[in-house]
Every structure is written in structure tokens, then in C-alpha cells.
Amino acid sequence: xxxxxxxxxxxxxxxxxxxxxxxxxxxxxxxxxxxxxxxxxxxxxxxxxxxxxxxxxxxxxxxxxxxxxxxxxxxxxxxxxxxxxxxxxxxxxxxxxxxxxxxxxxxxxxxxxxxxxxxxxxxxxxxxxxxxxxxxxxxxxxxxxxxxxxxxxxxxxxxxxxxxxxxxxxxxxxxxxxxxxxxxxx
Numbered sequence: 001x002x003x004x005x006x007x008x009x010x011x012x013x014x015x016x017x018x019x020x021x022x023x024x025x026x027x028x029x030x031x032x033x034x035x036x037x038x039x040x041x042x043x044x045x046x047x048x049x050x051x052x053x054x055x056x057x058x059x060x061x062x063x064x065x066x067x068x069x070x071x072x073x074x075x076x077x078x079x080x081x082x083x084x085x086x087x088x089x090x091x092x093x094x095x096x097x098x099x100x101x102x103x104x105x106x107x108x109x110x111x112x113x114x115x116x117x118x119x120x121x122x123x124x125x126x127x128x129x130x131x132x133x134x135x136x137x138x139x140x141x142x143x144x145x146x147x148x149x150x151x152x153x154x155x156x157x158x159x160x161x162x163x164x165x166x167x168x169x170x171x172x173x174x175x176x177x178x179x180x181x182x183x184x185x186x
Contacts, residue, residue, distance in 0.1 A: 031148025
């Protein structure tokens, strides 16, 4: 298995992905209601300090280091997480609009073409936010729970992406050489 760790291997990227992973796990688990007595509002302080402030600072540090992709992603996401935490009482259409706009940022980050783990992380985050936005507009708790599971998956990918760099685990999927693979037998 390929052990490529070049994409996103800087300590700023690792710190940013850990902060994003922790925030997404708390946010997602809160929406799934899988843990008795834990709701999305319980993720507010994590979102404010870890997802907001720490991620924003990681973004500024990445920009200072010349990492425009990571710097943009982390600083914008940090600002959005901080805003979500401060406006914690938002519900209905107001929350739906915020989540929809947040989803567009995640879509932009997905399409930016970062490494495989980054694209997967942001892609899952986009789906989570889109589902949660629709759930807010429609008042559908079941759809919000599904969105929560996508956020949990995104958080797990973010956590893995950061940990993989530190632990020297694989960060890319192996690719097959042209002409190799399944052959037909006749």
C-alpha cells in the first residue's frame, strides 16, 4: 500500500484537520441523537473554541506558511463554526439558510481538488450540511439525523487524515496499473 504522506503533511494541516475532525464528530453525534441526552446544542462550545478559534488560527498559520488551500479552508470554516456557535439559537429557515451557505463553502472545498482524504472529508461534510439545511427548511428530524451521520463520517475521515500523517499510515488509495485487473475467462 502506498504510504504517500506528502499531501497535507504539514503540522498546520494536521492541527487543522484534527480540530475539524473533533468538531465534526461532536456536531454530527449531537444531530444523530445516538448518545442519550446529547444534542447538537451540546457541540456549541467545541464548535466555538475548537472548530471556530483553533481552526481559524490554523488557517491563518497555514496562509502565513504559503498554504493557500489549507489556509483558506481552515480560516473560512473556523469563521463559520464560530458564527454557528454564537448564533446557537437559530432554527427553522434561518438555520436552514446558514447551513445551505455553509454547504456551498464545503462544496467549493470539495471541488478545489485537494488530496483524496481532503476531498472525501469535504464531500461528506457538504452532504451533511445540505441534508441538515433541507431538514431545517422542512422541519424533518429524521433527515437531520441522516445529515448527522454524514458529519460523523466526515469527522472520522478528518481525524484519520490527520492521524495518518502523524502515524505514517497510508493517505492515498492504491491505483491499479493500466491493463491490470480482472480478466474475462471464456
